[in-house]
Amino acid sequence: MAKDTVTAPKYREFREIPVIVEGAMAESKPYAAKPAHQESVGFPGELVDNWQNVAVKKLGELVSESRALQVFLDTCVKCGACTDKCHYYIGTQDPNNMPVARQDLLRKVYRRHYTFAGKYFPKLVGALDFTEEVRDLWYSYFHQCSQCRRCSVFCPYGIDTAEISMAGREVLDSIGVGQKYCNEILGKVHKIGNNLGLPEPALVDTLEGLEEDLEEDTGHKIRVPVDEKGAEVLLITPSADFFAEPHIDGLMGYAKVFHQAGISWTLSSYASEAANFSMFIGSHENLKKAAMRIREAAIELGVKRIVVGECGHAWRVAYSFWNTLIGPFDFLDKKYPSPSHICEVTYDLLQKGAIKLDPEANDHRIITFHDSCNVSRASRMGDMPGGQFIIPRALLKAAANNFYDMAPETIHENTFCCGGGGGLLTDELMDLRVKGALPRMEALAEVVEKYDVNTLVAICAICKTQFAKVLPYYQFPMDMITSLHQVVGDAIILGENH
Amino acid sequence: MTLTVLYAILFYVAAIVFIGGVARKIYIYAKTPAPLKIPTTPAPITKPGVAWRIIKEITVFESLFKSNKWIWIFGWLFHFGLLLVLLRHLRYFIEPTWFWIDLIQPFGKYASIAMVVGLLGLWARRFLVDRIRYISSPSDHLMLLLLISIGVTGMLMTFFIPINIVALKGFIMGLMTFDFKPLPASPILMIHLALIIVLMVIFPISKLLHAPGLFFAPTRNQRDNPREQRHVQGWSAEGQQ
Ligand code: HEM
Ligand code: SF4
Ligand code: SF4
Numbered sequence: 001m002a003k004d005t006v007t008a009p010k011y012r013e014f015r016e017i018p019v020i021v022e023g024a025m026a027e028s029k030p031y032a033a034k035p036a037h038q039e040s041v042g043f044p045g046e047l048v049d050n051w052q053n054v055a056v057k058k059l060g061e062l063v064s065e066s067r068a069l070q071v072f073l074d075t076c077v078k079c080g081a082c083t084d085k086c087h088y089y090i091g092t093q094d095p096n097n098m099p100v101a102r103q104d105l106l107r108k109v110y111r112r113h114y115t116f117a118g119k120y121f122p123k124l125v126g127a128l129d130f131t132e133e134v135r136d137l138w139y140s141y142f143h144q145c146s147q148c149r150r151c152s153v154f155c156p157y158g159i160d161t162a163e164i165s166m167a168g169r170e171v172l173d174s175i176g177v178g179q180k181y182c183n184e185i186l187g188k189v190h191k192i193g194n195n196l197g198l199p200e201p202a203l204v205d206t207l208e209g210l211e212e213d214l215e216e217d218t219g220h221k222i223r224v225p226v227d228e229k230g231a232e233v234l235l236i237t238p239s240a241d242f243f244a245e246p247h248i249d250g251l252m253g254y255a256k257v258f259h260q261a262g263i264s265w266t267l268s269s270y271a272s273e274a275a276n277f278s279m280f281i282g283s284h285e286n287l288k289k290a291a292m293r294i295r296e297a298a299i300e301l302g303v304k305r306i307v308v309g310e311c312g313h314a315w316r317v318a319y320s321f322w323n324t325l326i327g328p329f330d331f332l333d334k335k336y337p338s339p340s341h342i343c344e345v346t347y348d349l350l351q352k353g354a355i356k357l358d359p360e361a362n363d364h365r366i367i368t369f370h371d372s373c374n375v376s377r378a379s380r381m382g383d384m385p386g387g388q389f390i391i392p393r394a395l396l397k398a399a400a401n402n403f404y405d406m407a408p409e410t411i412h413e414n415t416f417c418c419g420g421g422g423g424l425l426t427d428e429l430m431d432l433r434v435k436g437a438l439p440r441m442e443a444l445a446e447v448v449e450k451y452d453v454n455t456l457v458a459i460c461a462i463c464k465t466q467f468a469k470v471l472p473y474y475q476f477p478m479d480m481i482t483s484l485h486q487v488v489g490d491a492i493i494l495g496e497n498h
Numbered sequence: 499m500t501l502t503v504l505y506a507i508l509f510y511v512a513a514i515v516f517i518g519g520v521a522r523k524i525y526i527y528a529k530t531p532a533p534l535k536i537p538t539t540p541a542p543i544t545k546p547g548v549a550w551r552i553i554k555e556i557t558v559f560e561s562l563f564k565s566n567k568w569i570w571i572f573g574w575l576f577h578f579g580l581l582l583v584l585l586r587h588l589r590y591f592i593e594p595t596w597f598w599i600d601l602i603q604p605f606g607k608y609a610s611i612a613m614v615v616g617l618l619g620l621w622a623r624r625f626l627v628d629r630i631r632y633i634s635s636p637s638d639h640l641m642l643l644l645l646i647s648i649g650v651t652g653m654l655m656t657f658f659i660p661i662n663i664v665a666l667k668g669f670i671m672g673l674m675t676f677d678f679k680p681l682p683a684s685p686i687l688m689i690h691l692a693l694i695i696v697l698m699v700i701f702p703i704s705k706l707l708h709a710p711g712l713f714f715a716p717t718r719n720q721r722d723n724p725r726e727q728r729h730v731q732g733w734s735a736e737g738q739q
Contacts, residue, residue, distance in 0.1 A: 017629075019628055020628050020629060020632055022632075064530065065530075065531065065533065065732055065733060066530065066531075066532070066533065066732075067527060067530040067531060067532040067714060067716055068532065068536060068715070068716045068717070070526065070527060070530045071527055071711045071714045071715050071716075072715070074523070074705070074707045074708075074711055075705065075707055075708040075711035075712065075715070076705065076708075077705045077708050078630070078633050078634060078635075078638050078705070079562070079569050079573065079620075080566070080569065080623065080627065080629055080630035080633060081561075081562055081565040081566045081569050082565070083629040083630065083633065084629065085565070095629065095632045095633075098629055098632070098633065100633050101632065101633055104633065115703065116703045117637070117703050117704065121637075123636070124635070124636050124637045124640075125635055125636075125637045126635035126636075126637070149538060152538045152717050153538055153561065153564075154561055154562075154564060154565035154566075155561060155565070156555065156559055156561050156562040156565070156573075156712075157708055157711060157712050157715050157718070158538055158561070158712075158715040158717035158718040159715070159717075160536065160538065160717050163536070284533070284534075284733060284734070319724060319725065320534065320535045320536070320724045321534055321535070321724070323724050323725060323728045323729070324533070324534060324535065324724065324728065324729050324730055324734045325734065327728050328728050337725045337726075338725060339725075376539070377538055377539055378536070378538075378539060379539060380539055380540070380722055384543070385539065385540035385541060385542065385543060385722060386540040388539070388540075389540075413538075413539070413540060
């Protein structure tokens with residue numbers, strides 16, 4: 001959708017729960033994957049014959065392989081506690097964007113084919129056959145879920161709609177109805193090693209340019225090395241860090257930290273991507289295949305540690321899934337947790353006094369922090385629960401004098417999605433993305449009003465891109481969005497200690 | 499006499515369906531692998547931590563409390579009332595009754611009121627709140643109707659139309675020891691018991707599975723320790739040494 005046809009919804013004066021508007025977002029759909037995209041990730045190129053049966057069979061398989069699905073599909077009591085928790089419901093008012101209703105799109109089909117009540121009394125329990133109409137609903141509404149897990153925090157049984165929408169997308173993929181954005185990108189990762197399809201020479205070139213910029217800015221020879229065997233640290237970072245704003249300033253921040261701490265590090269041109277969109281489409285074959293490049297690169301380069309850059313879902317995959325998928329990490333140094341988040345590394349160095357920050361360098365910034373969903377609700381930093389909230393804030397407070405949190409019901413595990421996660425960061429979904437950002441923008445507007453906040457910090461590549469796009473719709477400047485390691489990089493005192 | 503035989507048979511069938519059905523479901527939940535670590539974080543790191551998280555969910559409905567105070571109040575009234583009422587009913591199954599069952603009798607009596615009030619509140623929400631109206635199917639309404647009817651017929655006997663409790667206990671103990679005694683004649687009791695039989699039969703095929711299900715939700719029962727301890731199960735364990 002073109003920018004002029006998309007408008008931001010109005011702020012809700014008292015944060016009242018909006019009334020439902022049926023079918024409000026029925027037309028919202030991402031572009032369909034082309035046969036080549038589908039095949040590059042191992043799915044049929046176009047709609048298969050007999051797709052109803054194939055889909056139902058696939059659904060049964062997925063449920064039998066996942067305790068989460070098995071339990072979640074049975075236990076929902078339709079209490080309604082989750083109905084007002086999804087940012088897409090709040091922003092669009094479409095009842096199918098209420099988490100329980102989104103689950104029901106899949107649950108109804110599951111019930112029809114796999115439960116006694118659904119087989120014999122479909123009307124009574126609301127069971128449905130997998131018709132073309134239902135398939136379209138799936139395609140539309142499983143692509144209006146950013147898999148942010150906010151609903152799972154509030155459900156009395158921990159039902160995680162993200163698991164359901166991943167399964168729904170995988171069923172659709174398996175009958176040839178994939179989404180272009182995710183599948184095309186994932187194909188590039190398998191072929192070239194990153195989401196952008198940036199080949200090695202171009203990457204080397206870009207990084208050389210960065211080194212020049214860094215020297216010009218700081219007067220120090222700060223390196224951004226790639227494919228250097230024997231380096232201590234392999235940095236796996238989202239490829240957006242190589243070219244997009246404000247991501248690239250974050251990358252320069254990591255480089256400054258490593259430089260100042262005297263840690264040798266390297267990127268890999270073979271595994272030049274932290275993002276792993278396989279999670280969004282629920283495909284564990286692809287999840288493992290994309291992650292495996294990282295193990296291979298770490299062994300090939302002979303590094304001692306793997307550190308992950310600022311990216312939300314990538315940190316979930318790294319923190320929660322890597323050990324399962326590509327572990328054990330017995331070839332790495334046992335002294336450090338594997339993998340580590342760049343924020344953990346910087347925090348640790350700061351604690352040890354190996355780097356020093358001058359907060360006055362950021363006195364022009366009045367900062368607030370956006371907790372990214374996957375970091376908040378699907379991972380951890382440090383050695384205690386909730387470290388993922390404490391560590392980034394500790395870094396910001398050490399690097400700047402003006403820090404204010406947004407309202408408590410919109411941060412930490414209650415955080416609202418930026419509106420662009422879960423494989424929805426594509427232009428044709430701009431209407432959804434702008435509307436889905438509403439609750440986050442409301443909370444931001446509050447601290448802007450109260451404290452004159454002018455900097456919104458995030459540690460996720462998707463959040464950064466999404467905010468850069470949607471902030472202007474809400475009358476905020478687009479460069480308000482800033483990488484955490486840009487703030488750190490601006491405050492770091494270079495040169496003294498080695 | 500025919501009624502006694504009929505109810506005896508129905509109770510045996512219902513008990514088999516209920517116990518067998520729930521056991522089968524629990525077996526399926528336990529056996530289905532959880533290939534990845536997916537606790538909703540911040541999550542406990544230790545096993546006692548996880549146990550504490552689940553205890554809070556089943557006793558005070560912690561997540562629901564954060565989520566929605568109205569549903570919490572009605573839901574908690576209903577479940578807490580139900581629990582006391584069920585405990586009170588133990589006196590029909592145990593001879594001699596344990597002292598604490600005698601102790602809670604008066605509370606159990608009034609707990610039935612809490613239970614029905616809670617259920618009515620939950621039902622009202624299904625009509626009054628547009629979001630909850632949208633997600634309710636006929637079975638959700640019928641489930642509440644069923645439980646309310648059980649509660650109300652029970653209360654009628656407790657407060658207004660007493661039945662022969664000694665005879666009822668004889669009937670129930672008889673079922674358990676295969677030493678059959680007649681069921682006391684009371685239309686309300688017949689209805690009450692018939693509804694309970696329906697509840698037992700639908701338990702394993704309905705959303706009432708939330709009770710055992712809660713213990714198996716990976717988002718709640720997993721520890722947050724994927725870096726410290728390698729987790730493999732199901733497909734993620736395939737091809738591992
Ligand atoms: C481990 C034991 C149990 C726990 C932790 C539990 C917890 C819950 C919670 C948190 C809810 C959602 C809030 C609400 O609507 O009340 C709920 C709903 C419900 N529970 Fe339970 N429950 C348990 C056992 C039972 C049993 C034994 C029954 C009935 C025989 C039951 C019947 C219901 C019904 C009918 C609802 C839906 C109410 C509605 O329609 O709004 N529960 N339960
Ligand atoms: S909060 Fe959980 S149990 Fe309640 S309606 Fe939502 S998904 Fe179902
Ligand atoms: S996971 Fe997030 S986007 Fe998806 S239904 Fe739940 S709250 Fe909404």
